[in-house]
Amino acid sequence: MGTEGARVLLERAGRLTLQTGNLLNWGCLRKKCPATPSEEVRDCIQKTLTEWSSKIGQDQKQETLEVLECTVAQAIEKINPEERDELKVSAKLFIVGSNSSSIRDAVDLACSALGVAQLDSVIIAPPPVEDGTNLSLEYLQPYWKELENLVQNKKIVAIGTSDLDKTLLEQLYLWAQVKPSSNQVNLASCCVMPPDLTAFAKECDIQLLTHNDPKELLCEASFQEVLQESIQNVKANKWIPLWLLRYSVIVKSRGIIKSKGYIIQAKRNAS
Numbered sequence: 604m605g606t607e608g609a610r611v612l613l614e615r616a617g618r619l620t621l622q623t624g625n626l627l628n629w630g631c632l633r634k635k636c637p638a639t640p641s642e643e644v645r646d647c648i649q650k651t652l653t654e655w656s657s658k659i660g661q662d663q664k665q666e667t668l669e670v671l672e673c674t675v676a677q678a679i680e681k682i683n684p685e686e687r688d689e690l691k692v693s694a695k696l697f698i699v700g701s702n703s704s705s706i707r708d709a710v711d712l713a714c715s716a717l718g719v720a721q722l723d724s725v726i727i728a729p730p731p732v733e734d735g736t737n738l739s740l741e742y743l744q745p746y747w748k749e750l751e752n753l754v755q756n757k758k759i760v761a762i763g764t765s766d767l768d769k770t771l772l773e774q775l776y777l778w779a780q781v782k783p784s785s786n787q788v789n790l791a792s793c794c795v796m797p798p799d800l801t802a803f804a805k806e807c808d809i810q811l812l813t814h815n816d817p818k819e820l821l822c823e824a825s826f827q828e829v830l831q832e833s834i835q836n837v838k839a840n841k842w843i844p845l846w847l848l849r850y851s852v853i854v855k856s857r858g859i860i861k862s863k864g865y866i867i868q869a870k871r872n873a874s
Contacts, residue, residue: 606656606657606833606834606835606836608656608659609652609655609656609659609834609837610834610835610836610837612659612668612671613671613834613837613838613842613871614837614838615668616668616669616670616671616871617669617670617870617871617873618669618670618671618868618869618870618871619670619671619673619842619868619869619870619871620670620671620672620673620712620866620867620868621648621651621652621673621674621865621866621867621868621869622651622672622673622674622679622712622716622864622865622866623647623648623650623651623675623678623864623865623866624674624675624677624678624679624680624716624864625678625679625680625862625863625864626647626678626863626864626865627860627861627862627863628677628678628680629650629675629678639815639817640815640816640817640820641817641820641821641825644820644821644847644865645821645825645829647864647865648826648829648830648833648865648867649829649832649833650675651673651674651675652673652829652830652833652834653833654675655673655674655675656833656834678864679716680862681716681717681718682717682718682719682852682862684718687719689854689855689856690852690853690854690855690861691723691724691852691853691855692717692719692722692723692724692850692851692852693722693723693724693725693726693850693851693853694709694710694713694722694724694725694726694848694849694850694851695725695726695727695728695765695787695814695816695848695849696709696710696725696726696727696728696846696847696848697728697816697820697821697846697847697848697849698727698728698730698731698746698845698846699731699821699822699823699843699844699845699846699847700843700844700845700846700870702845703730703745703746703748703749704749705845705846705868706727706746706749706750706753706846707749707752707753708846708868709846709848709866709868710722710725710753710758710759710848711758712848712866712868713848713850713866714758716850716864716866717850717852717862720757720758721757721758721759721760722758722759722760722850723759723760723761724759724760724761724762724763724784724785725750725753725759725761725762725763726762726763726764726765726785726787726812727746727747727750727762727763727764727765728765728766728816728820729743729764729765729766729767730742730746731819738767738771739771740771740774740775740778743764743771743775744778747762747775747779750762750781751779751780751781754781755781761784761785762781762783762784763783763784763785763786763787763810763812764783764785764786764787765786765787765789765814765816766787766788766789766818767786768797768800769797769799769800769803772786772800772803772804772809773803776807776809782807782809783809784809784810785809785810785811785812786800786804786809786810786811786812787811787812787813787814788800788811788812788813788814789813789814789815789816790813790814790815791815796811820847821844821847821867823843823844826842826843826844826867826869827839827840827842830842841871841872842869842870842871842872843869843870843871843872844867844868844869845868845869845870846867846868847865847866847867848865848866848867849863849864849865850862850863850864850865850866851863
């Protein structure tokens with residue numbers, strides 16, 4: 604059946620959850636060095652969709668699933684409970700459709716995929732704002748409250764932010780019940796850490812990290828394009844990505860990456 608079976612399943616489902624599993628288990632991706640984080644995401648989605656659709660048989664074609672799980676079995680790698688204390692499990696969450704309730708879904712799916720009870724740290728990238736609108740504390744608050752609830756429920760140990768300037772980071776810090784433990788700075792937009800941000804972070808014990816992610820790691824058009832390329836004749840324009848989570852599992856004592864992967868959730872518009 605291949606892509607035809609995948610197309611039928613996608614036309615019947617309301618949501619799609621795509622998990623790449625451990626990218627270090629993908630020989631083809633390991634040999635390739637994507638030029639940008641966005642290219643890596645596209646490659647991962649395409650290869651996962653292609654591999655998944657090739658394994659769909661006639662028996663699966665008849666199933667109707669509200670939430671369709673797209674995974675590559677041989678790449679899935681859960682953490683051995685005996686090794687958990689030796690590992691740091693971190694995630695960065697990109698909200699594509701601005702909905703704070705997506706945060707709990709993303710964290711729950713990441714914990715399930717890795718076989719852990721909690722994540723050691725989660726950094727949230729600022730959710731998209733409308734053109735002409737500046738990012739504000741009021742806009743960030745519902746997202747941060749969701750993260751705080753997950754800390755209180757012991758699903759996350761520490762939470763952090765990305766691309767906040769000193770003013771907004773200070774506002775968030777003063778308002779928040781659970782303080783940000785880190786803030787990522789994009790060195791593509793500033794080659795030196797702003798002195799006021801550095802001073803405030805030091806004073807409040809906030810770790811400043813660097814990253815090279817674009818503001819929009821996975822846009823709607825890019826997701827639809829890769830979906831169309833991977834599964835022929837699918838109504839790709841009906842599918843809208845909701846969020847993307849990138850996780851990494853690091854061996855604490857050696858600082859090496861043991862596992863890295865993406866989890867993406869999208870919904871199909873019925874109209």
